[in-house]
Amino acid sequence: METQRDVEIWTAWFEAFFARIAGLFGRVEPRLTARAYLKALMGAIERKNGWQIAAYLGHRTPERVKGGRAWGVDRLRDRVREFVVEYLGHPLAVLVLDERSFLKKGKMSVGVAAQYAGGTQRTARSQSSRRTRPSTDGH
Template identity: 40%
Template sequence: MVRGLLSEVPPKNLMQLAEFAGHSHPDRLQGFLAEAAWDADELRDRIRGVAVAALAADDAVLIADETGDIKKGTKTAGV
């Protein structure tokens, strides 16, 4: 899922991400997103640890750029 989201796959919908992951149908990813149990605090702490380790070098640079998909139409999530 994360590799697909970070890829150059356009558009970033579940079917495209499933195909990128080698699945013929998005059912597995849909089940993962809909039914997986998440501990948001644990996930945040793990990601923070990875980021801190990656940026620990003296010459490290962090560039934050929100590059969300354009929302249009009446059926796109988030419109």
Template identity: 30%
Template sequence: MANLAELDMYLERLCGALGHMDRRASLKDYCQGLMLPIARKSVEPLAAHINPTQVRAKHQSLHHFVAKSAWSDSAVLASVCDHVKPLLATDTGHYWIIDDTGFPKKGKHSVGVARQYCG
């Protein structure tokens, strides 16, 4: 339960960087969907698992947030950086491991889908 409270506080911090109050629920839903134990993480399966009784509406909401909503990825990344930097001080015992490993793609029929580097 404490982890959920921490996640909610973290997402609230990110919501502050979105610029408009209407985007808050979509960000939280999208992040929740990305953490679900499902194979496909595209908008449609996320919508189906987040709100099974209103899949079309949730799909439209998530798609708008991801593809058309005018929020700044730089502002969100700056918010993440502001949150993480204090934890990376050398005297805290926390370490930042950077790995360029990619994920193998599964599709064969979509344009641009090919196996990606996965070291």
């Protein structure tokens, strides 16, 4: 359960994090949209897909949320790592990418397709998920 102090700490971390990446967005409009998008990801939206987030932010389609201008993914990665090390991590920590597949029987879930599902070592109707986790020991 969150306490008022937890919320204050998380708010300060979010502001510090966004201040670090804000310069990656050339204009104020995409910067504000990116900030709102990140807050929506952490918010109370039940399903966090492009359409739901767009509706939450008051946009008719997800296209407006994604923005039209590319920004430096390498610079973003570097700034996220700097933030994680400074606020949450260890100087030798790395983020480990973990890809998982979830077998699906229905046809209503977004992203379901016949694709290689590593856990089953075969092609099946599944969704793929990518997650990161910190590691300081290489595992």
